[in-house]
Amino acid sequence: MDRRPSVASLEEQLRCPVCLEVFTEPLMLECGHSYCRTCVRSLDLDPLGQLQCPVCRCSVDGLSPPLNHSLARLVESLREVNRPGDAPSESCAQHNNPLSLYCEEDQVVICGLCGSIGDHRAHKVTPISSVHSRMKEDISSLMTEFQSQRRKLEEQICKMAYNKSRITNESDVLKWVVRKEFGEMRRCLELEEAAFMQRVESTASALIGSIQSQADHMGTLLARFQEAEGTLDALSNESHLTFITKYGSIAPRFKEGQQRQQREERIYSSINFDPGFKHNDIKMAVWKRLQRRVLPAPAPLKLDPLTAHPMLHLSADLTAVECGAPLCRLPNNPERFSYSYCVLAGRGFSSGKHYWEVRVGAKPKWRLGLIKDKAGRKAKLPKSPEAGVWLIGCREGRVYEAFTAPRVTLPLASPLETVGLFLDYERGELTFFDAGSPDELRLLYSFQAELQGKVYPLVDVCWHERGTNKHPITLLQPHTQQA
Numbered sequence: 001m002d003r004r005p006s007v008a009s010l011e012e013q014l015r016c017p018v019c020l021e022v023f024t025e026p027l028m029l030e031c032g033h034s035y036c037r038t039c040v041r042s043l044d045l046d047p048l049g050q051l052q053c054p055v056c057r058c059s060v061d062g063l064s065p066p067l068n069h070s071l072a073r074l075v076e077s078l079r080e081v082n083r084p085g086d087a088p089s090e091s092c093a094q095h096n097n098p099l100s101l102y103c104e105e106d107q108v109v110i111c112g113l114c115g116s117i118g119d120h121r122a123h124k125v126t127p128i129s130s131v132h133s134r135m136k137e138d139i140s141s142l143m144t145e146f147q148s149q150r151r152k153l154e155e156q157i158c159k160m161a162y163n164k165s166r167i168t169n170e171s172d173v174l175k176w177v178v179r180k181e182f183g184e185m186r187r188c189l190e191l192e193e194a195a196f197m198q199r200v201e202s203t204a205s206a207l208i209g210s211i212q213s214q215a216d217h218m219g220t221l222l223a224r225f226q227e228a229e230g231t232l233d234a235l236s237n238e239s240h241l242t243f244i245t246k247y248g249s250i251a252p253r254f255k256e257g258q259q260r261q262q263r264e265e266r267i268y269s270s271i272n273f274d275p276g277f278k279h280n281d282i283k284m285a286v287w288k289r290l291q292r293r294v295l296p297a298p299a300p301l302k303l304d305p306l307t308a309h310p311m312l313h314l315s316a317d318l319t320a321v322e323c324g325a326p327l328c329r330l331p332n333n334p335e336r337f338s339y340s341y342c343v344l345a346g347r348g349f350s351s352g353k354h355y356w357e358v359r360v361g362a363k364p365k366w367r368l369g370l371i372k373d374k375a376g377r378k379a380k381l382p383k384s385p386e387a388g389v390w391l392i393g394c395r396e397g398r399v400y401e402a403f404t405a406p407r408v409t410l411p412l413a414s415p416l417e418t419v420g421l422f423l424d425y426e427r428g429e430l431t432f433f434d435a436g437s438p439d440e441l442r443l444l445y446s447f448q449a450e451l452q453g454k455v456y457p458l459v460d461v462c463w464h465e466r467g468t469n470k471h472p473i474t475l476l477q478p479h480t481q482q483a
Contacts, residue, residue, distance in 0.1 A: 010143055014075055017055055023075045028068040029053055030060040032154030040065060074146055102131040192286045203275040228254055289439050295422060298478045299356045301457060304346035309337045322472040324464040340381035341461050348454035354423045357435050361417055363471035364397030367460035368419055370430050373453055390430050390447045402445040410444055425451055
C-alpha cells in the first residue's frame with residue numbers, strides 16, 4: 001500500500017490552527033507553533049506584550065514573532081502545484097499531439113513526434129506517467145524531510161523554553177540561599193560587634209565609675225579644707241584675747257585632722273583603658289570564632305563494634321573506646337581489625353562536607369584520621385596516604401605528628417585534648433584542628449587527596465603500655481560539643 005502523503009493531506013497539515021486556511025505569511029511563536037500573520041495580530045496581548053498560544057497555552061512573545069521561512073516556502077510550493085491558471089497546455093504546440101513524454105536532458109514535456117523526429121529525437125525520454133510518479137515521490141520525500149525538521153525545531157524550541165524556565169527557577173532558589181547565608185553571617189557579625197561593644201562599654205564604665213568615686217571623695221576633702229581655711233582665717237582676725245581663748249579648742253582639732261589626712265593621703269595615678277583586646281586583633285578574633293560557625297553541623301558519629309579489635313572495650317552508647325579489655329572471642333569478619341588496636345565510625349562518607357570532634361584528653365599515645373573502605377584491616381595498619389590512610393597522632397604524651405612520608409612534626413604550645421576533623425570530600429581535603437577552645441579552631445595540619453569511594457573516621461587507641469595508655473578516646477556528640 002502506498003503510504004506517501006497526497007497533496008490534499010499535505011494541504012490539511014499546512015492549515016493555520018486559528019483560521020483553518022492554508023498559511024498566509026506564517027509566523028512562528030517561541031513555543032514552536034505557527035500561525036498566519038493576521039491570526040497572530042488578532043490574538044489578545046497582555047500589558048507586557050505576551051500572548052497565550054492557542055495550541056499549547058504557553059505564554060510567549062507576541063510583539064515580534066519571526067517569519068517561518070521553511071513553512072512559507074512549503075506553502076508557496078503547494079500553491080504552485082494547485083494553481084489552475086498556470087497549468088501547462090496538454091498539446092504540443094509544434095505537432096499538436098498530446099504531451100506524453102518527458103525529455104530528461106532538456107527537462108521539458110514533449111509529444112511522441114518530438115521524441116522521434118523532432119528536436120529531442122536523440123535525447124533520453126521517459127513516459128510522463130513515470131516522471132509524474134517519480135516527481136511525486138521527490139515532493140513526498142521533501143515534505144517528509146520538512147516535517148521532520150519542523151518537529152525537531154519545535155522540540156528544540158520547547159527544550160529552550162524549559163531550559164530558560166529551569167534556569168530562572170534555579171537562579172531564584174540560589175538567590176534565596178545567598179540572601180539567607182549572608183543574612184546569617186550578618187547576624188553573626190552583629191553579635192560579635194555587640195560583644196566587643198559591651199566589653200568596651202563595661203570596661204569604660206567601671207573605670208569611669210572608679211575615677212568618679214575617687215574624685216567625689218577628694219571633692220569632699222577639698223570642701224573640708226576650704227571650710228577649715230575659712231575657720232582659721234576668721235580666727236586670725238579675732239582680738240588677742242578671743243584668739244587665745246578659741247585657739248585651744250580649734251588648733252589641736254585641725255592639727256589632728258591634718259595629720260590623719262596626711263597618713264591616709266593617696267596620690268592619684270592615671271588609669272589606662274584596657275578592655276582586654278587591641279583594635280588590631282578584632283578582625284582575627286572574629287574570624288577565628290566565625291570559623292566554627294561556617295563549618296558543617298557536627299556529625300553525630302558512633303563507633304562500629306563490627307570493626308573493633310577484640311581487645312578494645314566500647315562504651316554502651318558507642319561513643320568511647322579504650323584498650324586493655326580481655327581478649328574476646330569475636331567473629332573474624334572482614335570488617336574487623338585483627339592486628340592494630342583500631343575501630344571505625346559506623347558512618348562513612350562518599351561526598352559532601354563533614355565535621356566531627358574527638359576528645360583524647362591526657363592519653364599519651366593515639367592516632368586519629370580517615371581510612372578508605374577497602375584498606376586492609378588484618379595486618380598492621382599502614383600509616384600513609386598512599387595506602388589510603390590519613391592520620392595525625394601523639395606519642396610520649398608530647399610529640400605530635402602527621403603521618404606522611406616523611407612524617408611532619410606538629411608544633412603545639414600546649415597539650416592537645418580535643419581534635420576537630422573537617423572533611424571536604426569533593427576538594428579532597430582533610431583538615432585537623434585544635435578544638436580545645438569553644439571560641440576558635442587552631443589549624444594543626446591539612447591533607448590533600450583524591451578521594452574515591454567511601455572513607456571512614458578511624459580511631460587508633462594504641463597498646464595500653466602496661467596500663468599507662470588506658471585513657472579512653474571519645475567521639476563528642478553535638479550536644480556535648482555545644483555545651
